[in-house]
Amino acid sequence: MGDPETMNKIETRVWTSDTVVADLERAIHEHRLPPGTKLGEDELAEAYGISRTIVRAALLALSHRHLVELKRNRGAFVAQPSVREAREVFEARSLLEPRTAHSAALRMTEAELTRLRSNIREEHAALDAGENGRALLLSGQFHVEIARIADQSTIEAFISQLISRSSLIIALYWRRRAALCETQAHHALLDAFANRDAALAEQLMKSHLLDLVASLDLRNVTQPPMSLREALQR
Amino acid sequence: MGDPETMNKIETRVWTSDTVVADLERAIHEHRLPPGTKLGEDELAEAYGISRTIVRAALLALSHRHLVELKRNRGAFVAQPSVREAREVFEARSLLEPRTAHSAALRMTEAELTRLRSNIREEHAALDAGENGRALLLSGQFHVEIARIADQSTIEAFISQLISRSSLIIALYWRRRAALCETQAHHALLDAFANRDAALAEQLMKSHLLDLVASLDLRNVTQPPMSLREALQR
DNA sequence: GCCGACATAATTGTATACAAAGTTGTGCTA
DNA sequence: TAGCACAACTTTGTATACAATTATGTCGGC
Numbered sequence: 001m002g003d004p005e006t007m008n009k010i011e012t013r014v015w016t017s018d019t020v021v022a023d024l025e026r027a028i029h030e031h032r033l034p035p036g037t038k039l040g041e042d043e044l045a046e047a048y049g050i051s052r053t054i055v056r057a058a059l060l061a062l063s064h065r066h067l068v069e070l071k072r073n074r075g076a077f078v079a080q081p082s083v084r085e086a087r088e089v090f091e092a093r094s095l096l097e098p099r100t101a102h103s104a105a106l107r108m109t110e111a112e113l114t115r116l117r118s119n120i121r122e123e124h125a126a127l128d129a130g131e132n133g134r135a136l137l138l139s140g141q142f143h144v145e146i147a148r149i150a151d152q153s154t155i156e157a158f159i160s161q162l163i164s165r166s167s168l169i170i171a172l173y174w175r176r177r178a179a180l181c182e183t184q185a186h187h188a189l190l191d192a193f194a195n196r197d198a199a200l201a202e203q204l205m206k207s208h209l210l211d212l213v214a215s216l217d218l219r220n221v222t223q224p225p226m227s228l229r230e231a232l233q234r
Numbered sequence: 235m236g237d238p239e240t241m242n243k244i245e246t247r248v249w250t251s252d253t254v255v256a257d258l259e260r261a262i263h264e265h266r267l268p269p270g271t272k273l274g275e276d277e278l279a280e281a282y283g284i285s286r287t288i289v290r291a292a293l294l295a296l297s298h299r300h301l302v303e304l305k306r307n308r309g310a311f312v313a314q315p316s317v318r319e320a321r322e323v324f325e326a327r328s329l330l331e332p333r334t335a336h337s338a339a340l341r342m343t344e345a346e347l348t349r350l351r352s353n354i355r356e357e358h359a360a361l362d363a364g365e366n367g368r369a370l371l372l373s374g375q376f377h378v379e380i381a382r383i384a385d386q387s388t389i390e391a392f393i394s395q396l397i398s399r400s401s402l403i404i405a406l407y408w409r410r411r412a413a414l415c416e417t418q419a420h421h422a423l424l425d426a427f428a429n430r431d432a433a434l435a436e437q438l439m440k441s442h443l444l445d446l447v448a449s450l451d452l453r454n455v456t457q458p459p460m461s462l463r464e465a466l467q468r
Numbered sequence: 469g470c471c472g473a474c475a476t477a478a479t480t481g482t483a484t485a486c487a488a489a490g491t492t493g494t495g496c497t498a
Numbered sequence: 499t500a501g502c503a504c505a506a507c508t509t510t511g512t513a514t515a516c517a518a519t520t521a522t523g524t525c526g527g528c
Binding site: 285286 | 512521
Binding site: 040041042052056072073074075076 | 508509510511
């Protein structure tokens with residue numbers, strides 16, 4: 001594919017294992033790299049202008065977060081969560097996020113409220129601009145931000161992972177319907193936070209997650225591939 | 235240090251990244267590798283009879299589980315959770331494990347009950363034999379087994395990680411007192427499971443975790459090192 | 469005698485070479 | 499022509515060589 005210039009990322013930046021992980025995770029979260037996409041080591045190494053060593057470390061990290069599936073002697077692929085895994089992810093979220101929202105409501109400061117408000121605003125703007133991937137990323141960041149405000153970095157790390165995996169789940173199982181319900185739920189949560197109503201925030205988060213699961217098509221039919229690309233690469 | 239034979243692991247076994255991770259994780263969990271221990275790459279590579287490539291992958295995996303801390307250009311060390319991190323780990327456990335015990339109670343079969351009973355028996359035997367490390371490992375496996383029975387592999391993975399980290403926390407902050415309370419709590423849980431009393435199991439797990447935190451000395455004094463070895467290697 | 473700078477050694481970070489496994493394409497046979 | 503076997507190619511797995519960074523030990527100056 002042409003000369004290296006065309007496929008390289010920003011030339012000046014130094015890519016380390018962590019920055020490559022962040023870059024790939026973002027791309028996955030935004031659905032620029034859909035589930036099942038092959039992530040060849042040489043391909044990535046050339047794209048980032050680094051050696052396979054760093055790429056492998058990044059892919060290993062992503063596989064530990066269940067965003068990438070490593071098949072021995074076959075390569076790395078963007079993960080394709082099963083229906084089972086999808087249910088499990090949202091089960092885990094339902095255990096973690098409502099209580100975390102509760103804690104966050106009690107610790108919320110004005111500055112943090114402002115941050116959340118601007119997040120919702122950006123998400124809205126992205127939706128209006130038709131940038132669905134970016135909107136989904138921002139929507140996820142809203143949830144992670146709440147965990148951060150709760151000041152529980154361990155739980156935050158779990159939630160962050162679950163949110164990323166949720167993005168893959170949405171890519172696979174989302175049934176196109178109302179896209180606005182998301183931001184509405186976030187608005188409601190924000191009001192609860194603004195009023196420091198922890199109990200309400202907890203309840204709203206719980207409902208929000210149930211709504212999310214309900215908006216998925218988790219019947220076992222058409223389970224694994226859902227795209228012809230997968231049919232040939234597995 | 236002498237000829238390679240003396241420091242090698244079992245010669246016949248083929249060590250892969252995953253098996254090395256499991257081996258090291260077990261050693262950490264059993265306190266054979268106490269917090270702060272330097273894990274040199276060449277040292278490990280020679281011990282396992284593999285190259286540094288595999289060792290690095292293993293250390294990377296362990297760092298993602300927060301069992302090993304990687305300091306750039308300094309090396310890998312068995313993690314030393316801060317008081318803050320200790321509190322966070324048990325906060326996360328308190329969100330995950332009680333509900334998981336609830337689910338497990340509803341799904342418990344006779345075979346699984348037998349497994350849990352034998353686990354408690356082995357833990358008792360280990361304690362009697364003075365093998366505290368092994369007892370701690372078995373105690374942790376009891377909790378992970380419950381998550382497995384609940385049939386939620388995603389939550390199980392989180393709990394498994396938290397249990398391993400708890401082992402480090404116990405190594406650092408355990409205040410020597412009653413050592414038997416552990417097995418008593420597990421016995422009580424077992425009875426609840428045997429009676430399929432999900433509500434009771436949930437409550438018992440909640441109490442058990444509170445007792446565990448209470449048995450730790452999480453005052454901020456003497457926080458980081460706690461051993462002279464650390465004083466010089468950081 | 470104590471402190472700082474420089475040289476040396478040890479350890480980790482990265483790239484690359486080679487080996488192993490898998491995939492694909494071709495040609496032979498039935 | 500369909501199916502199988504073999505060979506060439508591609509991609510990943512592992513080891514190792516080299517570079518960069520940090521730690522250590524020594525020497526000289528104050």
